[in-house]
Amino acid sequence: xxxxxxxxxxxxxxxxxxxxxxxxxxxxxxxxxxxxxxxxxxxxxxxxxxxxxxxxxxxxxxxxxxxxxxxxxxxxxxxxxxxxxxxxxxxxxxxxxxxxxxxxxxxxxxxxxxxxxxxxxxxxxxxxxxxxxxxxxxxxxxxxxxxxxxxxxxxxxxxxxxxxxxxxxxxxxxxxxxxxxxxxxxxxxxxxxxxxxxxxxxxxxxxxxxxxxxxxxxxxxxxxxxxxxxxxxxxxxxxxxxxxxxxxxxxxxxxxxxxxxxxxxxxxxxxxxxxxxxxxxxxxxxxxxxxxxxxxxxxxxxxxxxxxxxxxxxxxxxxxxxxxxxxxxxxxxxxxxxxxxxxxxxxxxxxxxxxxxxxxxxxxxxxxxxxxxxxxxxxxx
Amino acid sequence: xxxxxxxxxxxxxxxxxxxxxxxxxxxxxxxxxxxxxxxxxxxxxxxxxxxxxxxxxxxxxxxxxxxxxxxxxxxxxxxxxxxxxxxxxxxxxxxxxxxxxxxxxxxxxxxxxxxxxxxxxxxxxxxxxxxxxxxxxxxxxxxxxxxxxxxxxxxxxxxxxxxxxxxxxxxxxxxxxxxxxxxxxxxxxxxxxxxxxxxxxxxxxxxxxxxxxxxxxxxxxxxxxxxxxxxxxxxxxxxxxxxxxxxxxxxxxxxxxxxxxxxxxxxxxxxxxxxxxxxxxxxxxxxxxxxxxxxxxxxxxxxxxxxxxxxxxxxxxxxxxxxxxxxxxxxxxxxxxxxxxxxxxxxxxxxxxxxxxxxxxxxxxxxxxxxxxxxxxxxxxxxxxxxxxxxxxxxxxxxxxxxxxxxxx
Ligand SMILES: Cc1cc2nc3c(=O)[nH]c(=O)nc-3n(C[C@H](O)[C@H](O)[C@H](O)COP(=O)(O)OP(=O)(O)OC[C@H]3O[C@@H](n4cnc5c(N)ncnc54)[C@H](O)[C@@H]3O)c2cc1C
Numbered sequence: 002x003x004x005x006x007x008x009x010x011x012x013x014x015x016x017x018x019x020x021x022x023x024x025x026x027x028x029x030x031x032x033x034x035x036x037x038x039x040x041x042x043x044x045x046x047x048x049x050x051x052x053x054x055x056x057x058x059x060x061x062x063x064x065x066x067x068x069x070x071x072x073x074x075x076x077x078x079x080x081x082x083x084x085x086x087x088x089x090x091x092x093x094x095x096x097x098x099x100x101x102x103x104x105x106x107x108x109x110x111x112x113x114x115x116x117x118x119x120x121x122x123x124x125x126x127x128x129x130x131x132x133x134x135x136x137x138x139x140x141x142x143x144x145x146x147x148x149x150x151x152x153x154x155x156x157x158x159x160x161x162x163x164x165x166x167x168x169x170x171x172x173x174x175x176x177x178x179x180x181x182x183x184x185x186x187x188x189x190x191x192x193x194x195x196x197x198x199x200x201x202x203x204x205x206x207x208x209x210x211x212x213x214x215x216x217x218x219x220x221x222x223x224x225x226x227x228x229x230x231x232x233x234x235x236x237x238x239x240x241x242x243x244x245x246x247x248x249x250x251x252x253x254x255x256x257x258x259x260x261x262x263x264x265x266x267x268x269x270x271x272x273x274x275x276x277x278x279x280x281x282x283x284x285x286x287x288x289x290x291x292x293x294x295x296x297x298x299x300x301x302x303x304x305x306x307x308x309x310x311x312x313x314x315x316x317x318x319x320x321x322x323x324x325x326x327x328x329x330x331x332x333x334x335x336x337x338x339x340x341x342x343x344x345x346x347x348x349x350x351x352x353x354x355x356x357x358x359x360x361x362x363x364x365x366x367x368x369x370x371x372x373x374x375x376x377x378x379x380x381x382x
Numbered sequence: 383x384x385x386x387x388x389x390x391x392x393x394x395x396x397x398x399x400x401x402x403x404x405x406x407x408x409x410x411x412x413x414x415x416x417x418x419x420x421x422x423x424x425x426x427x428x429x430x431x432x433x434x435x436x437x438x439x440x441x442x443x444x445x446x447x448x449x450x451x452x453x454x455x456x457x458x459x460x461x462x463x464x465x466x467x468x469x470x471x472x473x474x475x476x477x478x479x480x481x482x483x484x485x486x487x488x489x490x491x492x493x494x495x496x497x498x499x500x501x502x503x504x505x506x507x508x509x510x511x512x513x514x515x516x517x518x519x520x521x522x523x524x525x526x527x528x529x530x531x532x533x534x535x536x537x538x539x540x541x542x543x544x545x546x547x548x549x550x551x552x553x554x555x556x557x558x559x560x561x562x563x564x565x566x567x568x569x570x571x572x573x574x575x576x577x578x579x580x581x582x583x584x585x586x587x588x589x590x591x592x593x594x595x596x597x598x599x600x601x602x603x604x605x606x607x608x609x610x611x612x613x614x615x616x617x618x619x620x621x622x623x624x625x626x627x628x629x630x631x632x633x634x635x636x637x638x639x640x641x642x643x644x645x646x647x648x649x650x651x652x653x654x655x656x657x658x659x660x661x662x663x664x665x666x667x668x669x670x671x672x673x674x675x676x677x678x679x680x681x682x683x684x685x686x687x688x689x690x691x692x693x694x695x696x697x698x699x700x701x702x703x704x705x706x707x708x709x710x711x712x713x714x715x716x717x718x719x720x721x722x723x724x725x726x727x728x729x730x731x732x733x734x735x736x737x738x739x740x741x742x743x744x745x746x747x748x749x750x751x752x753x754x755x756x757x758x759x760x761x762x763x764x765x766x767x768x769x770x771x772x773x774x775x776x777x778x779x780x781x782x783x784x785x786x787x788x789x790x791x
Binding site: 128129130131132133134135137138157158201202203204205209211269270271272278280281331335338339342343345346347348349353356357360361363364365368369370 | 524757759
């Protein structure tokens, strides 16, 4: 029997999360973080860590909550609603899941409890100047010399690289061919010589960084998972991370609907609330249509993951959700700007935080074009 | 019909082009030490002063208002000559400052002869900067519902109120403002339009912080005593007067030549990017059929807006009857900006958001366009207001409405 409702425990989780962001992550706080040099707030991170959010998807044996992705999704939705900047997604989802899935016993014992406590932040260093999210986009080279790897290349558009203590680094150890992706994953602590982090400036939703790697020496102990089979490990984890990113975008879009409804009911023009103009109603209806499309494609993907669906079906559901979320969130902020008029571009009002976030997340973990190709090939090839 | 804006020129036009070109090479060289910022609000005072001086020199030749009669500070040129002038000017890429001529058409239509003689040469010769101040914190689209008041006291008016989203960088000499002159008269018959000297006692300003830095600010009128000679168009005619300004702001006058779509160079940057960048696998973007479609879409959409602007230029300057045309120009330009922003995002992905000195394509044109496109939706009336006006002019509303008078010559 179909049941699309939340359990009582999930309702409580969401309500608590909602209260938390309302209290600790107001629009002013987000603006302040956004304008700070690192785009990162120690104190907010401490608060999040205290209530255990960085441990949400980490297994209990490593000090995590071991929650379902649907539960984690509820947190991400609330974070998105508040437009909260934090390294939670890179560190506690993408990097943590990689370590948990493929790491050696030592790596898991060492990193996961630290990540779960919020005492270690691991940035996820995948994308490069030729932007893309398939294995073919990785050109950073890791060459085996004796029992070491010498790594050179450029990572670009990496969020959280400055506030991170470590990186989950994706590099090429062989050409992609029928035997596998040829990629290898490394866990790298920040002190390694030959690695330079530099902010890439722009109107971006999160601060983004370039990581220039020049003959950095890594050891075999830093390899995570099987050599040359890195993307095989990554692909399902990228799907999980993408599903949670969609939940974040869903929250952002919910905020666009909330702000637009409230503002339009209170703003008077021509003697009536602007919400009574059909043109304004159309804009808000468009937001709500996008919102519900993002909501249910995202929930479906998360629930398929929790219910152990076939990886291929998960991949298809996640890619569809990301297409809908990328387009819906971007369009939703656009509509919210229309509804609000001039005040929408006033920085004090803070709508722009969502605007630039939507445009940054549009491409992150794959833009609609990438995911459309993926869905088409899952369907027809 | 002849769409060419460049193909056939008369000998007279070519001679004039030569004159303009020579003059510009002497007067339109921005000193190399000035950094040209992307946004006018980020201009240095030195650059701003240079641009103002340059505009005064242009104004002295009548070239700021080429089609206007010379007795009012214009150039008295024919459309053919003005076209050549626009073409030459647009090649020089002198940074724009706030369009301070918006008050001129209304002054021309509604001002007394004395006001025209006094103010129009100042505006048209670039001697003064005028900011248009209609919007208030509680009133934007519904510009007739403003509450700023102008109470008559002898020959003067005492103005009180607050205006928002006003102005441009640095300072103004005059503020072109609307205020309620008659609290008891019905809507549209209760306003006055004032050309207020900006240095009158009781006027103050505070900065706004918008996502595009164009120097916008609040204007506060605190018991400002404005002599009656600054009221334009009579005591309860302010709504009608403001309509003339807005008609022009919407784009009734059209534009011609390069940059008519006012896309800020984003399309050129897009084509450039697509022809040089590669995707993750190292394949040139320009070989991807999806990208090619998007580029052609950008070209078509932009070209349509250029043609609409050209249509208005032709209609306006040949005394054709205009109805919905001004608002259509504005509407399509606003929609185009958003559409181009989305196309850029699809083609350039995260590069669309960069202004980084190393990594941003075309030195950040994309990033700035993303912010501009969203911002441009509001000034001069939102898309919805343009649609509303179009509908009225098309006879789709309860009452059919005519375009406000704008004729200059
Ligand atoms: C960058 C910038 C520069 C500006 N420069 C100036 C300037 O120099 N001088 C100046 O005076 N003002 C200026 N403005 C103000 C601008 O004109 C107003 O923002 C604009 O008219 C919209 O008004 P508003 O912001 O109050 O929105 P509102 O009027 O509150 O409108 C909110 C929403 O309601 C919709 N709406 C309102 N009425 C209707 C209706 N009847 N039917 C359907 N929908 C409707 C609008 O389309 C919009 O979506 C500027 C604004 C910006 C952002």
